[in-house]
Amino acid sequence: EDQVTQSPEALRLQEGESSSLNCSYTVSGLRGLFWYRQDPGKGPEFLFTLYSAGEEKEKERLKATLTKKESFLHITAPKPEDSATYLCAVRLLQGAQKLVFGQGTRLTINP
Amino acid sequence: DGGITQSPKYLFRKEGQNVTLSCEQNLNHDAMYWYRQDPGQGLRLIYYSQIVNDFQKGDIAEGYSVSREKKESFPLTVTSAQKNPTAFYLCASSIAAALSGNTIYFGEGSWLTVV
Numbered sequence: 001e002d003q004v005t006q007s008p009e010a011l012r013l014q015e016g017e018s019s020s021l022n023c024s025y026t027v028s029g030l031r032g033l034f035w036y037r038q039d040p041g042k043g044p045e046f047l048f049t050l051y052s053a054g055e056e057k058e059k060e061r062l063k064a065t066l067t068k069k070e071s072f073l074h075i076t077a078p079k080p081e082d083s084a085t086y087l088c089a090v091r092l093l094q095g096a097q098k099l100v101f102g103q104g105t106r107l108t109i110n111p
Numbered sequence: 112d113g114g115i116t117q118s119p120k121y122l123f124r125k126e127g128q129n130v131t132l133s134c135e136q137n138l139n140h141d142a143m144y145w146y147r148q149d150p151g152q153g154l155r156l157i158y159y160s161q162i163v164n165d166f167q168k169g170d171i172a173e174g175y176s177v178s179r180e181k182k183e184s185f186p187l188t189v190t191s192a193q194k195n196p197t198a199f200y201l202c203a204s205s206i207a208a209a210l211s212g213n214t215i216y217f218g219e220g221s222w223l224t225v226v
Contacts, residue, residue, distance in 0.1 A: 034214065103152060
């Protein structure tokens with residue numbers, strides 16, 4: 001069964017304290033891996049797409065990386081405004097019409 | 112502004128009622144989707160449509176219905192057959208469903224509560 005698991009479920013950091021969020025996947029074939037940011041009561045906001053192992057993408061304090069089994073979202077020197085839930089999703093080779101989502105990591109950055 | 116507009120933001124449904132959630136996009140996207148989000152669970156696909164006048168069931172289609180009469184619009188009806196409809200509903204769209212890696216963009220969501 002295709003599965004996406006994110007860890008940790010919740011993470012609390014101090015402002016400036018760097019860390020990483022993990023997204024591991026067990027799928028029959030990967031067409032792409034997506035990261036989204038979701039604020040409370042809002043729709044997910046697209047951050048990155050990664051297509052192949054070894055690929056990296058950066059945006060401000062965020063950097064996403066991909067291996068054959070997992071993806072990491074690294075956050076460097078975070079600020080309180082980075083607090084949100086971060087969602088990982090994979091698009092499968094078969095049935096490419098949908099995304100399979102993980103449960104998300106709720107990130108809180110304390111000032 | 113280009114984007115995906117969902118309405119209403121908040122909706123209350125009485126037992127036995129059907130309700131319809133609206134989704135309109137002006138991104139000229141071919142594919143549209145409906146997802147459901149429950150606390151502690153990942154987003155789950157209800158229905159998707161790759162082209163006008165065509166749609167397919169997702170993983171949790173029971174108790175829901177959709178139509179795609181226009182490219183811009185993909186309304187979702189939550190019927191009385193849906194036993195646990197209280198959730199956050201998200202509409203999304205992409206350039207084309209089947210092309211490799213096309214990003215799916217989301218609307219702001221609609222909260223449905225059964226009273």
